[in-house]
Amino acid sequence: MTFTLVLILLGALFILIIGISVIQQQKERAEAERRTELKRQRAIIDETETVLSNTGLASFPSSIILVLYKRISEALEVSISHLEKQPQQADYQRRLNDIQAQITTLASSQTQALAIENFRLPDNDKQILELVQMLKKLKAIVRAENNKGKLDPQVFGEAENRIDSYQLRINVESMLSRARAANSLKQFGSSKQMVSKALSTLQAIKAKTPNDPFITKKVDEAKELLAEINAQQKQLNPEIVTAQKDDGDDIDMLFQPKKKW
Known part of the structure; x- marks a missing residue:
């Protein structure tokens, strides 16, 4: 009886260890995916901001410039949902508010290109x-x-x-x-x-x-x-x-x- 009880306890312990290991792997996978997504959104923001900063070398209507601002806005929103630290979220939220204000201004005063x-x-x-x-x-x-x-x-x-x-x-x-x-x-x-x-x-x-x-x-x-x-x-x-x-x-x-x- 004692031997059987020991086997049951060992089996339960083994299952518990496997369960903990699976949970840990899932957490690590989720963290890796979170970091990958943040990195991807960061790349989108950087690329779009670079393009936006150089649009002055040519002339584009506000409808095209709006495409860039909206792309940045969307990337910031996704980034905020994947951030864990409050200071980072606050920083991204401030940037998002600024971008959305730009979008509102552009949308309300459409301009044509030369x-x-x-x-x-x-x-x-x-x-x-x-x-x-x-x-x-x-x-x-x-x-x-x-x-x-x-x-x-x-x-x-x-x-x-x-x-x-x-x-x-x-x-x-x-x-x-x-x-x-x-x-x-x-x-x-x-x-x-x-x-x-x-x-x-x-x-x-x-x-x-x-x-x-x-x-x-x-x-x-x-x-x-x-x-x-x-x-x-x-x-x-x-x-x-x-x-x-x-x-x-x-x-x-x-x-x-x-x-x-």
């Missing part, structure tokens, strides 16, 4: 890099929020079109800059290739904004650069006789107004 035709690329290389990174991240954020069903289709469409337009303009500037660099190194083939890519991008811009003065200005720059490339190439290789049509005439044909029949 016309895309008025966009001017920053002169500072560091700012250009920040602009490129901001546009890339903003596009990813807008698409993610739209996939969650949180964006009005009109806001999403406007955001996509504006970001694409900015990126096209930056690409043109980059390709013409690379073409000039290649030309200075006597890499005429690469230089002409970059100019051709820039012209293709300009055609894409023309399809979006037909009356954009940016197109005329950059086409003129491309023509001047091509003339410079051809002049240097001819000077270095006078024996080469070109049977092709003049590049400048080809450009004029590409960008001349379409005839109506």
Whole structure:
């Protein structure tokens, strides 16, 4: 009888140890998940704040800026629900109150962005890099929020079109800059290739904004650069006789107004 009682007690003790171990593992798993979620929300807040701080390098309507503030607000709310220490909760709550006040202000005073035709690329290389990174991240954020069903289709469409337009303009500037660099190194083939890519991008811009003065200005720059490339190439290789049509005439044909029949 005593032996049986001992076995029962040992079995109960064994079950108790297993139960305690399972509970401890569940607590550790829950704590790990809590920390992972906090880390994820922290990353969302940091990324969105970085994008928000650089939106001044371009021009966006308040409807797009609101997308960023709401994303931060949601991340703060989730973070607060996962915080355990009161001081941290209070700090996050203060930040959340500030963000919600910004959202209320923006929502009550809707503002429109400047016309895309008025966009001017920053002169500072560091700012250009920040602009490129901001546009890339903003596009990813807008698409993610739209996939969650949180964006009005009109806001999403406007955001996509504006970001694409900015990126096209930056690409043109980059390709013409690379073409000039290649030309200075006597890499005429690469230089002409970059100019051709820039012209293709300009055609894409023309399809979006037909009356954009940016197109005329950059086409003129491309023509001047091509003339410079051809002049240097001819000077270095006078024996080469070109049977092709003049590049400048080809450009004029590409960008001349379409005839109506």
